Amino acid sequence: MNRKITIVGAGSGAPDLITVRGAKAIENADIIIYAGSLVNKEVLNYNKKNAKIYNSATMHLGEVIGVIVDGVNNGLNVVRVHTGDPSIYGAIKEQMDELKKYDIGVDIVPGVSSLFGAMSSLQAELTLPDVSQTIIITRPEGRTPKPQSEKISDLAKHKATMAIYLGVGMIDKVVNELLEGYELDTPVAVVYHATWEDEKIIRGTLKNIAKKVKEEGITKTALIIVGEVLDPKRYEYSKLYDKTFETEYRKAEK
Incomplete structure (x- = not known):
């Protein structure tokens, strides 16, 4: 049995800004726990398996972990959906630490902050x-x-x-x-x-x-x-595209 769940960064809001990998994870999920107070609910439309949906806005950490553990123990594909990118104020460390107690690992899919x-x-x-x-x-x-x-x-x-x-x-x-x-x-x-x-x-x-x-x-x-x-008052153009700047790919022009 694959004792892993997937944590998905749903992106900043627009449902088409989710990554391809994140959309595929949601598509194949049997259980989805999403941060309903922040995540655009439209990203759940990617799911094709009539997944059971939980809104973590109304749940405490113990309840979230309980749903995940129960799903994994029953061989189900569990996806945890966070807003933006889960590494920024995502509170994922505590979830991963709790899941380790049940020998459950995670795959993390980054998102557009x-x-x-x-x-x-x-x-x-x-x-x-x-x-x-x-x-x-x-x-x-x-x-x-x-x-x-x-x-x-x-x-x-x-x-x-x-x-x-x-x-x-x-x-x-x-x-x-x-x-x-x-x-x-x-x-x-x-x-x-x-x-x-x-x-x-x-x-x-x-x-x-x-x-x-x-x-x-x-x-x-x-x-x-x-x-x-x-609103810069002034700034220098990048050296990278300056025709007088030589790189390993391009000779400088005189």
């Missing part, structure tokens, strides 16, 4: 020469604690491109912390439901983004992206 979905909608690049070559992915401290060394106020001092998950509901606090490092006129974008049909983009600066977000009534499922890459 909401960060990359948001950037595609913003038609922007996270890394620009001479502007930012570093991306910081973080979240504010809420009920889930953070290491003291990872305060947003401290991270902001790097002035790198920053993507803040799970922070739009405390936008004032987030902005105040960001201002410990960034300038008041630093560009900010808040993307609600990136790549979903009801996607909404709010652009501004650290001076006005909190007011704009409140006016739109956005309190959750939105990503905050901060940095000059969103």
Whole structure:
């Protein structure tokens, strides 16, 4: 008996942004446990086996593990579906550790993070020469604690491109912390439901983004992206495609 389950990253929202491997896993599943508060339910339409569906939004960890163990013990194909990519705030480590107790392994299928979905909608690049070559992915401290060394106020001092998950509901606090490092006129974008049909983009600066977000009534499922890459005053073109730059594949032109 194959004592493994598949953890699938469902992508940022649009059902056709799931990977081919992820869609095939869902297609062949007998049991699907999906994060119903975040995953677009349309991805479940890939299933062709009339799978039994569980919404983990209403379940605690013990219940999720119980369903998985019962399914595996009965020789069924179990698929756990997470939003975006499961390696970012996916809480998969604890599930894998619990499953080890039952000698159940996992295969993980990566997904398109909401960060990359948001950037595609913003038609922007996270890394620009001479502007930012570093991306910081973080979240504010809420009920889930953070290491003291990872305060947003401290991270902001790097002035790198920053993507803040799970922070739009405390936008004032987030902005105040960001201002410990960034300038008041630093560009900010808040993307609600990136790549979903009801996607909404709010652009501004650290001076006005909190007011704009409140006016739109956005309190959750939105990503905050901060940095000059969103509206650079200037930047250098990449050396990779510079005709005067020689690579192992191309001679430089004089």
